Amino acid sequence: MPVVDLDPGLVAAGPAAVGAALADRIGEPLLVRFPADGLAGADERLLRPWLRTAPVATLGVGEAPRAYRDALDCWVGDAATAGRLGDGFDRAPLAALTAALLVRSAPTGVWPGLVAESTAYSMLQGGPEFAAWRASRTATPADAPTLDADDAPRVRVRVEHGHTVVTLTRPARHNAVDVRLRDELDAALGTLAEARGPVILRGEGPSWCSGGDLDEFATFPDPARAHLVRLTRSLAGRVHALERRLVVAVHGACLGAGIELAAFAARVVAADDVRIGLPELGLGLVPGAGGTVSIPRRAGRSTLLRLLWAGDPIDAHRARRWGLVDEVVPPARLVERSHELAAEL
Amino acid sequence: MANLLGKRYVCAECEATVLVTKAGEGSLTCHGQAMEPATAKPLPSSD
Structure with missing residues (x-):
């Protein structure tokens, strides 16, 4: 031990x-x-x-x-x-310790924090714990079934009740972030950065977002290039740019990138069916979607490490007590409440 | 809703590209058809 x-x-x-x-x-x-x-x-x-x-x-x-x-x-x-x-x-002791050292002496500011996080993430992509996870995977990405129609858009942008609503539309995969969802969301949020007014982010189907698409894990070119790609298509950077006028509505699975991105928002409202967790240690990695910046800012570094080290998701009420979400509502109220919060921003 | 600041529009016919440096109303046409917003350069997974 x-x-x-x-x-x-x-x-x-x-x-x-x-x-x-x-x-x-x-x-x-x-x-x-x-x-x-x-x-x-x-x-x-x-x-x-x-x-x-x-x-x-x-x-x-x-x-x-x-x-x-x-x-x-x-x-x-x-x-x-x-x-x-x-x-x-x-x-995954190497990854678990890397996370602790990363957030203990985090640089000041969001962007320097994202660069430091990505550097640590890429380092671990070359480490033995990620290699062990990779070896334990039976299905290769090519064998994995594609449950959702491949040409369907992954993101929808629409004005509803006077607010810009960005919806993840990959419900069959709990809105897992693959390259296409990443790039479509990056483009949508990039355009919104130039516009004004509140923005609501939410997910279609049973979940807000289950994190990175495991079928695409270990498909990065090499750790050094992956670092550059991560900073080039940084959803964390996009979300952070909108944070003061952003409401994120979370429900169902809110894992990995799901909570990491949401934690940047001015307001996070959760349906009481939400499960919030950081599963990265299971892969020998640290959060790589900005979570080591957004979660300490919102709830402290102790909360980040507790969530990461434990691995098990927590429920909505515990997430509220820990400060990860601002409010908990019944699922039927989630959309309505997100508009009310957007109107208050 | 055409002509978003910083967006590139491309003609499907001749590949002429327009970069919008000042947002405004109206639409961009080339070879008799509306120019399409250029999509971002594809990049691999970082995971």
Whole structure:
């Protein structure tokens, strides 16, 4: 297990003692769990600088002392949750640690953050955890059945009730983002950036957006070029450009890119059937659609890492408590409520 | 709704291309037919 539990007395003794305890495992991708009572007794002038530069992921367990609330990568209240996050971290320790280091010292501003995220994502595309996922896939992209008519548009732009409504129209695949959906949405949002007025984003069918289309994963040319393509057709950049006049209505599956893009919006309204999650660790990757920028901005980096490390989707009410969405409504109210919120912007 | 700022329009007949630098009403015609908005250059998956 790539997880180390530190003794409270050892934490209280300070960074030299913590460093000594980790000496034999340093260089491995580790999750180090800190008990809150140990932190309460530590000298913050010594421990805080250590926590900023430690090449391990840090998880606080218990009630966070004020001095350390923002100093650890993630905080949870109880040992059971800390255990689940440890198990989740273990699925892809390199990717899980990469995410923690990325958001711990994130650059200021959205675009620098997107560049840093994409760099990390591309690095992991060349790593052993992604290779293992790739090898575990039985169906190759070419074998995968295409459930939706290939020539159907993936995005529709229409004015409804005086608001520009952009709808993802790939319902048979829960609006999974493939190259065509990416490019159509990129073009639509690019045009809207030059127009005025509120914009509503939503998804047709059972879900808002289930994230990147797995049938297209591992079809990138090479990691270095993939980085350039990601920044050239950056949906995160497009959504961010509209964010102050953007309402996103989420329902059903809201996974990966689904929540990463939505989290940029001024207002996110969720149907109570929504499932929000970051499944990227299962592929040995980190979020690559801006989630390491948008989710910390909206809900803090601890929330991002908790969602990513756990892997399991959360429900609408928990997402509301965590600040990932602003409101929860019955599915039948979702469209109407998104227009009301757009009118208030 | 033609002539969006920054968009390119192409003639299907002769491939003449117009880049819109100032948005406005009206439509663009070449070889007797409306010019089509040019689509973005295809790029591969980044995933």
